[in-house]
Amino acid sequence: IRDFRQELMQLRRIPVSGLFRRLQRAARDASKSEGKQVQIELLGEHAGLEQEIQERLFGSLLHVVRNSVSHGIETPEQRKKLGKPVQGRITLEACSNAQLLIIEIRDDGNGLDYSAVQERATEKGLIQANQQTTNDELASLIFHPGFSTRQQASQISGRGVGMAIVAKTIEQLHGRIEVDSEPGLGTTMRFLIPLRTGIEHVM
Numbered sequence: 001i002r003d004f005r006q007e008l009m010q011l012r013r014i015p016v017s018g019l020f021r022r023l024q025r026a027a028r029d030a031s032k033s034e035g036k037q038v039q040i041e042l043l044g045e046h047a048g049l050e051q052e053i054q055e056r057l058f059g060s061l062l063h064v065v066r067n068s069v070s071h072g073i074e075t076p077e078q079r080k081k082l083g084k085p086v087q088g089r090i091t092l093e094a095c096s097n098a099q100l101l102i103i104e105i106r107d108d109g110n111g112l113d114y115s116a117v118q119e120r121a122t123e124k125g126l127i128q129a130n131q132q133t134t135n136d137e138l139a140s141l142i143f144h145p146g147f148s149t150r151q152q153a154s155q156i157s158g159r160g161v162g163m164a165i166v167a168k169t170i171e172q173l174h175g176r177i178e179v180d181s182e183p184g185l186g187t188t189m190r191f192l193i194p195l196r197t198g199i200e201h202v203m
Helices: 002-012 016-036 051-071 076-081 114-123 137-143 162-170
Strands: 013-015 038-043 047-051 089-094 100-107 176-182 186-194
Touching: 002 013, 013 016, 016 038, 016 051, 016 089, 047 051, 051 089, 051 100, 051 162, 051 186, 076 089, 114 137, 137 162, 137 176, 162 176
Parallel strands: 038 089
Antiparallel strands: 013 047, 089 100, 100 186, 176 186
């Protein structure tokens, strides 16, 4: 029965290659709009995920990819001054096992501005002035509704509203998000999605 269940689940899952290529096109469009040079790398495209969950994830992943272009990757002039390759890099990678799918979106941009996040969070009353906070705690604040360190909205990335929706979507899928960011080096957003299925109930 266990083997039969595993085979049924595999039949329901399709490769994320189509999802990744849609995100790749969106990243290229965003880079043209922002006047930036970006190379998009796709890894682990054969990892499987049910079509329905792929569709539910697309909007969230799209927002993160656009944020990587708009907030993360610097302009060619800025990257040249920083001694970086003029062309930025965004990597989409997926890997999975029987219970979990992990999707990472990585960029080699400027990373999170933790001081700006802390200042904005203090202004909004999310943390106390002079409160000791870790970088992980500050990174989690970007998912708070309406949180943004930018004063003006971008056509590509908006003003913080989308990240709250991203967090809500992942929560509804019983998953979680991890953020790793190094100032000046880039940001990684990791989506951990449990591979639950209605087949379990039938079995």
